Amino acid sequence: MPLCADPPKITVYNTASRGLEIFQPHEEKHVKMYVCGPTVYDSAHLGHARTYIAFDAIIRFLESVGYRVTYVRNITDVGHLRETGEDRMIHGATRERKHPMEVADKYMMEFFKDMDMLNIRRPNIQPRASMHIVEIIEMVQGLISRGYAYRVDGSVYFDIMKVDDYGKLSGIRREELDRHRIEPDPRKRNSADFALWKEAPPDYPLSWPSPWGRGFPGWHIECSVMSMKYLGEQIDIHGGGQELVFPHHENEIAQSESFTGKKPFVKYWLHTGELTVGGRGMHKSLGNFITIRQALQNYDADTIRLFMLSSHYRSPLDYSESSMRQALENIMRIRGLLDHVNSLLAETKDDVDIDAEEREFLSKVEATRLGFIRAMADDFNTPEALSQLYELVRHSNSFINKRSKISSQVLQSISKNILDLCNSIGLLLDYKPPKLAADAEKLLDILIEVRAELRRRSMYDLSDTIRSRLSEIGLIVEDTREGTRVRVAR
């Protein structure tokens, strides 16, 4: 069931135009979306979680109001260099004394699991850079033949002076460009030209034959190639972290549009703000580096998501334990209302027509629902949408508390609206206290202990109640000479 009968008018902030625009994908009700994925040389951290949760909420909301979303998120397993010029995959391979593709496999599998654990909808396609060496070579050849790229020995560079509007996404000025280049190759035409293909040293483990000799792709070209291969020459949304605006996305535009004869590559560029910890960017050296894995040991997926969505996706967001506890409180509050409503519904047998007060309450519910949708349609303003949701929780709680009797229609409406809104941004509300599941055996121990004590006191009615209630849930209590045992009924 869609969240509303007609898709609302959605506005999005486009990094390219630096302003809000009406959202109108190329195809009616179909969104083609590409988000830059991780370089799989290390564990994913909360910064990754922030970006992918933010885009997940956007995707889920678009889907919940009637769009089909074809979502591609890549896996970078070659060509993404560190500031030292070393490939991140080679760095990981040296660190772990493994083949780079073994490192890629390890962290890719870990990443897949992290994303599943965070309840992030799987992309339709998760292409790997190394799957597209042929297509990358083809595109580089195309850029050379169109005059946008040139060869220097075994490497190929993109000539940024051939593109009049280079810098249009980031707004970077030509005179600033030099400061950003890490490549020292003095044979480049312009110091800001970037590599499409790099010559590899002899016996380099991540290299392939090409018309220019053995080498490997530059980092930027992979996204142009994979986006074009799976989504076509023109896509609707391209997303990523803010730090990718320049040079990564700027260069993607230059490559893609030069290749396709200036067809606008991306309609809407969306970028997520930075996640800081204690006001500073996460760095292993600062000791404030938190992996997704670590976070999931302390908090469930809904809590992490609620924290991430408590700030607008474009704003910076600071991680702290107190913010996480606040998020957990909020999840528990929503969940508590749902539990309460469900228990009231279980007791409400005879249904009657709703009265005037209830009608008025239902119109408030509808108003907050619309307020939520309006907030999400306004550049996916999750903090505002959440405040509408909290409003709904508050109203519902106070309405339930002041009334001695509530009709099931009203209770169902509360439950349905809470679930609809939460699910539309990926909150499942299936929260169980993390320890509770693991403690089933301990709970059973307490029950058996209490039952033994009741038997010692000859209170057999109560000890038998325990036995029969356990048998109802499939646990058979057996008293043997060695003590009481519980086995599972088959």
Add this chain to the structure above:
Amino acid sequence: MPLCADPPKITVYNTASRGLEIFQPHEEKHVKMYVCGPTVYDSAHLGHARTYIAFDAIIRFLESVGYRVTYVRNITDVGHLRETGEDRMIHGATRERKHPMEVADKYMMEFFKDMDMLNIRRPNIQPRASMHIVEIIEMVQGLISRGYAYRVDGSVYFDIMKVDDYGKLSGIRREELDRHRIEPDPRKRNSADFALWKEAPPDYPLSWPSPWGRGFPGWHIECSVMSMKYLGEQIDIHGGGQELVFPHHENEIAQSESFTGKKPFVKYWLHTGELTVGGRGMHKSLGNFITIRQALQNYDADTIRLFMLSSHYRSPLDYSESSMRQALENIMRIRGLLDHVNSLLAETKDDVDIDAEEREFLSKVEATRLGFIRAMADDFNTPEALSQLYELVRHSNSFINKRSKISSQVLQSISKNILDLCNSIGLLLDYKPPKLAADAEKLLDILIEVRAELRRRSMYDLSDTIRSRLSEIGLIVEDTREGTRVRVAR
């Protein structure tokens, strides 16, 4: 801790020699192993589970006796044709109206999860065929230049008449070859020649440029390429289902050895027997097709594994509900002994020297342990190894039952041996009755209910015991006007 101080002498049945051989990898204590992975166009079924569990038990056993195993299992996402000549990925894409790479992604992710759920150790590298188009083209070029392959328009075929020992793995006779060919191309030199590269129809979604025009790789070449890339020209173990012996593995040998100048490609060829259901091969049309997913809804990973290992990996194995129930019984029996031993250990405080009867029992334990290792070292004879394990369980149970007191050293030895042996073939014994975890909330409900009744009867000492025992495991009981609620302590 390794299972034994020195690796035992292991013998393996080699399909190539049709006999048992002493296992001696190329590198001391390091095994390079390649197993053919799934074609990801549909859900994996119990036949896949059988093969990958069998090889997992082999790998875990090798690792538990001191070998390092570098394990590569590929993902086939192009080039594996159906009998109709249609690529399985295209077949899946048509069925689901998706891009073939979206189908690949969907079933690959599902497969990864299935393997994790079955507790199958992740391979070191899981390369995809589509990641190696460049290397495939290089190898095909190499085979052409060495005179083993020839071009026919946009396709390239391997000339089996150039290989004297073609058929050495499967033992197939030249005159039988014709019957197995599905390719109708009349321009082939010999009807049994197989495709290394196939010309693609126009606008074919799974095609790449090559020296012979746009096309795609044949199925067999990918495994030669990926095995060589990640494990080198000569590997120790190559595994797969029996149905792959011919033509897939036969052709891998022909390609690989022709390319490397006749270096023996694989030292030991291991093949798993067929899994049948009701005596017949699994087929969707027969209604006896069971996905891994479905099986995991009814049985836990240990039960499925024990069933699979109850037959020797080379023998056919018939799936039935009664065999599965038998496997579950056996797991419960092992688990029951462990539980019993652990509870006895908890009661055994004062430790005394073991007596003569215990010493005799411990030597029996050691004998079954050695029997288990001997069975596994004899071509990974899991049914015999399991019978040693059951012997150990039986002996232990009867020893425990007949003795009034057992020293903790003996109890620990039982527990350690059971765990060592089970873990060495991938049985975790962390089996919890599937319902128990989910029932934590129900158990809590019963406790709260009993506590309320105790309070009604003014038995506050017992009701307070329940409260304090719950608080010990982090659950805070709060009595409110609306009733009793339990919250998680933070």
